[in-house]
Amino acid sequence: MTDNLEQLIKEAVEKALEGDMDAINNIEDRVTRSKAKAALVKAKREAAKEKPEVSSDESDSNQDSAKIKTSNENIAELIIQQFPEDINKDLCSEGHIQIHPKNWMAIAKYLRDDPACLFDSLQCITGVDLGEESDLEVRYNLHSMTHLHAIEVRITCSRNNAKVPSVESIWRIGDWFERETYDMYGIEFDGHRDLSRILLPEDWEGWPLRKDYDVQETYHGIVVPKVKEGWE
Amino acid sequence: MGVFENKFQDNVVVASLDKLLGWARSTSPWFFQFGLACCAIEMMATAASRHDLMRIGMLPRSSPRQADVMIVAGTVTLKMALRVKKLYEQMANPKYVISMGSCATSGGPYWQHGYHVLKGVDLVVPVDVYVPGCPPRPEALIEGLLKLQEKIQSDRPLTRKIA
Numbered sequence A: 001m002t003d004n005l006e007q008l009i010k011e012a013v014e015k016a017l018e019g020d021m022d023a024i025n026n027i028e029d030r031v032t033r034s035k036a037k038a039a040l041v042k043a044k045r046e047a048a049k050e051k052p053e054v055s056s057d058e059s060d061s062n063q064d065s066a067k068i069k070t071s072n073e074n075i076a077e078l079i080i081q082q083f084p085e086d087i088n089k090d091l092c093s094e095g096h097i098q099i100h101p102k103n104w105m106a107i108a109k110y111l112r113d114d115p116a117c118l119f120d121s122l123q124c125i126t127g128v129d130l131g132e133e134s135d136l137e138v139r140y141n142l143h144s145m146t147h148l149h150a151i152e153v154r155i156t157c158s159r160n161n162a163k164v165p166s167v168e169s170i171w172r173i174g175d176w177f178e179r180e181t182y183d184m185y186g187i188e189f190d191g192h193r194d195l196s197r198i199l200l201p202e203d204w205e206g207w208p209l210r211k212d213y214d215v216q217e218t219y220h221g222i223v224v225p226k227v228k229e230g231w232e
Numbered sequence B: 001m002g003v004f005e006n007k008f009q010d011n012v013v014v015a016s017l018d019k020l021l022g023w024a025r026s027t028s029p030w031f032f033q034f035g036l037a038c039c040a041i042e043m044m045a046t047a048a049s050r051h052d053l054m055r056i057g058m059l060p061r062s063s064p065r066q067a068d069v070m071i072v073a074g075t076v077t078l079k080m081a082l083r084v085k086k087l088y089e090q091m092a093n094p095k096y097v098i099s100m101g102s103c104a105t106s107g108g109p110y111w112q113h114g115y116h117v118l119k120g121v122d123l124v125v126p127v128d129v130y131v132p133g134c135p136p137r138p139e140a141l142i143e144g145l146l147k148l149q150e151k152i153q154s155d156r157p158l159t160r161k162i163a
């Protein structure tokens, strides 16, 4: 009897692994059915452990990231072929490319319009301060709705003359992203139609997210102290 | 009131005008409805049906001209500070301010590193009652409001104040 049952479960699991879930769902006895399901989960887990590359058992997200990986390499290569002088190959790694600011507009247009790239969505622009003695960096996160791949573009600019071409005319959403980056880091985006502060008041002094930022003493006659006198 | 005792009918109450005014004012201080950050959620909860501010005579008004009390509920950034001051100046006298939560009172979590936060709303407008907490529970805010009512009640608007 038990042998019979085990045989039954084994067969059902084998069928289910091939994609036929009815084999398990049709088992009438409730206990046997749940045993079969547990066996199926176990079998799947072991299969995944043994050969992680096999895609048939992998979840969708894994497939997606695999796709992104291959695409990123391809895109980096594409851009290197297209703009060999503008890309800093040493600093590129999986998932991001490091480019020189000079030709950024052309590269951006290419990234948006080339059928192999089609990055139609600019998801984020952010700034990074690489240290008081060092440079500033702008990072763009791009995503393609068509190919479902993503890439990060990084551009470094010097602290004292932080200028990067604006891509606001290419991705319209870049308008506010660039204004925010300007607001926090003082990076100027050349060619932006209205580069002004977006969060802080317009008469604010300094760039708050830079590492060498000093808080201003007063704002419109209101003291902005780090520590109020006589508090402690 | 000895002189007036038993001189009037039963449904006539005799009081000094000064006290009467204080009492009347204290029982309907309408508050100016604006929230600045997370504390505003608690202020809304206080005004909503469970805690029901209306039963102590308070209701929110959307215009500073119609309000007696300003509840500063939340983080006052420096950009907002100028506006808060302007709004306070637009309110009609007598006006009162409640500073709700540690942000409005002292800058709260931003007191040391918040470059953009006003370190206490009392730097721009005079505050009558401080309600501590981050955020204060509705009960705490109600207690603050009752304290404010006491304060208003003890005002003597007709008595000339000698400096």
Ligand code: SF4
Residues within 6 Å of the ligand: B037, B038, B039, B040, B073, B074, B075, B100, B101, B102, B103, B104, B108, B109, B133, B134, B135, B136
């Ligand atoms: S005191 Fe706390 S709850 Fe209130 S606004 Fe500040 S951070 Fe938010």
